[in-house]
Amino acid sequence: MELTELLAFAVKNGASDIHLTAGLPPMIRIDGDIKRVKVDALDEAFVREMVTDVMTEEQKAEFEEHWECDFAFEIPNLSRFRVNAYNQKRGVGAAFRTVPTKILTLEDLGAPQVLRTMADNVRGLVVVTGPTGSGKSTTMAGMINYVNETQHGHILTIEDPVEFVHESKNCLINHREVGLHTHGFAKALKSALREDPDIILVGEMRDEETISLAL
Known part of the structure; x- marks a missing residue:
């Protein structure tokens, strides 16, 4: 499952957060509860590739130097996402928070x-x-x-x-x-x-x- 496909699935199902962590399947938070997406566990190299692919070169450098990085990006016609990428015991992890592109009044x-x-x-x-x-x-x-x-x-x-x-x-x-x-x-x-x-x-x-x- 590609990152765009996963994020689209999460948004469609009303998830507020999406978690990627090496060694486990993706997980999404819906109505306050963390739920596993029914796909295979993600290996470390795949998680790293998915996360760094949406970073700028400056963000990649920050991530390599400090082992964590906050950034945001947008998928047109879907949503904007606030991201925290980090390192943990099994390898790279990331938390994506959905940010609606339409600002609520x-x-x-x-x-x-x-x-x-x-x-x-x-x-x-x-x-x-x-x-x-x-x-x-x-x-x-x-x-x-x-x-x-x-x-x-x-x-x-x-x-x-x-x-x-x-x-x-x-x-x-x-x-x-x-x-x-x-x-x-x-x-x-x-x-x-x-x-x-x-x-x-x-x-x-x-x-x-x-x-x-x-x-």
Whole structure:
């Protein structure tokens, strides 16, 4: 089974995550539960080939040097995927998270009015938290989409990797990806202050410096 075929199967069956790991069949998460795909176990060389085939040369170099790598890619007319490739006892592994190419609006999400109120604020800090798979990225994308449709400003996103890709509607939107367009969250935040932003979306707060700069 080729990677594109496997990912298409997973999306068709409503999977949120797809796991490839050497020595085991592919596994997908549906409604919170991990389920095995009924195919043969994957050997290490095949998993490595599938994962590195969708990496850029820079990502391949990072993976070889650091033994793990975060990146995203898109299969047209199917979905976008956020990927973490890593090494484990049996060899290479990778976790693919499906990211819909269609950005859901706050109305689609059934979001409370308070999210629109927060998005309308001219100043302030909004922190979106929750466990893995709880909808943090989808919620932030919905809020950014709302601002993009109702305001006129500059929205700057700093992510690792870029998940939802927004088209500039009423707003100018620039996406910056750590490792491709900047060396780190903190460095990008420092530069952001000179880029005339109205809204800055930071994908993750990983260290004290980034948190301090955000505050």
